[in-house]
Amino acid sequence: MQNDSLFKTLPRVANGTVRVFIDGMPYQVPRGLNVAAALLANGPLACRTTVVSGAERAPFCMMGVCFDCLVEIDGVPNRQGCMTPVQDGMRVRRMQGARSIA
């Protein structure tokens, strides 16, 4: 899936990686990345579908303003991916449409 990404990584300062699960799939992600960057680096591009029309969305502002990168992190929905650093063992789920009440 790596090859589908719109982004690539420049040479980095060695800082190790952490294992992050995206929709259950494990990925080795550079330590220090935030969740939205980890999603953009590993694809698929869209991190959720909207609650209104079900349209796909991806991170847009990367600085905590637009809330397009909302994802479920360790069981808590609607977290701002771009404001949350990855941690070893973190479980990230993309969110689909509106939450069902039933």
Added chain:
Amino acid sequence: MTVKHLDLLVIGAGPAGIAAGLEAQRHGLDTLVLDENAYPGGQIYRSVSHSPLADPSVLGADYLRGRALVDDFERSGVAYWPQTLAWQISQDKRVSVTRQDAGGGTLQIAARAIVLAGGAQERPFPVPGWTLPGVMGVGAAQTLLKASAMVPQAPMVLAGCGPLLYLFAWQLIQAGVGIRAILDTAERGSYRAALGHMGGALRSPSYLAKGWQLLRAIRRAGVAHIKHVEALRILGEQQAEAIEYTVAGQVNRIETSLVLLHQGVIPNTQITRSIGCDHVWDDAQLCWRPRLDSWGETSVPDIFVAGDGGGIAGALAAEPSGRLAALQAAHRIGKLDAATRDSTASPLRTELARHNAIRPFLDTLYRPADGFRRPADDDTIVCRCEEVTAGEIRAMAKLGCVGPNQTKSFSRCGMGPCQGRFCGATVAELLADIQGKPVPEVGYYRIRPPIKPVTLGELAVAVPSPDGSVLPRAEFPK
């Protein structure tokens, strides 16, 4: 709830907040700087002291100079809490904060003065298709480079105008990343109009020289720089596939899976709005900003704004503005006499004036065109969260909706997760345009705390102050 008492609370650790914290420390104020991000520097100096890049020089000298400021701050011993969110601030300067790091939780801070240094956000750029995956802000892509060492995989399209767009193009060239095209939306007459402000610009010639160097480097790199773009439309089913642009009435098309948009930055007023500070509409910068006195004090006593959150002036102006706010706060708290305050302030005001002198030139040269602030195409989404279109806003205006709070009630426009941050300016301008009124008469959303989501779990966990200070703690009532 744990309550921490302080002289000065600074919210935001960009250049304005850092400068305010350092100045406050010089005058003996018990100061805390908190910030949502993991490292100090704000957006402009994002990750500068912990760059993930093996070669951060691709970002340029203006970025690297921030290293000295951040290093000074990290060595200063000024109390600093990263990954901390201030989500409610009352006019009596009680601040509810939640720490997001391990063992996170909530406490209150009671400060004698507050400096808000929340900075700016990218201006909304409502064009058809701007919500598609594969469309991002130029600032977003630059943040990926600074904080995550990530750059676009394939040549992309940059669309819009403004200093940040050309700077990022230059940074991509340094990093060896191809640029498919720059679609420049600066208007045909803007250069001539900006020349009228050349006198001010010449007071700070280094800005002009830098701009000229960036544009020359872009030209030398052979990047297609298409000027006077009048309309943009991003096409694609589930993600961006192409961008259409119009020049002199001719529609052209470029296939691309990544479009980066930018038409300047505007103050992030969410905090000052939520406190109830007075705001004014800035006709030159086409944005709202809090009404401030010459120290940066808002209409609410002892609450100050420093840096771009008070009006766009850039990183170099942010430092003196942060120091001025801290000086006045120190005076109010009784730690600095008026004579020392004023003599310290005098060179800061000179410095600030020099940096502000370039603004009329830049504001005119890169004034976002009317059609890119008030989308003509009725199908264009204005409110990204609730997917409300320009046509729906126009229809509500014709029904007699007098302001953004009414269109919000009618349509949920501005009621989604971003709480209007990415539609408020557009909605106000659309309503004003249709009703033939000035923007200030139309107004803005009423912003209420919490200004960012807080979970019940976070609220339920009151934390002791992590710096180990002894805190007065209220008992739960029996």
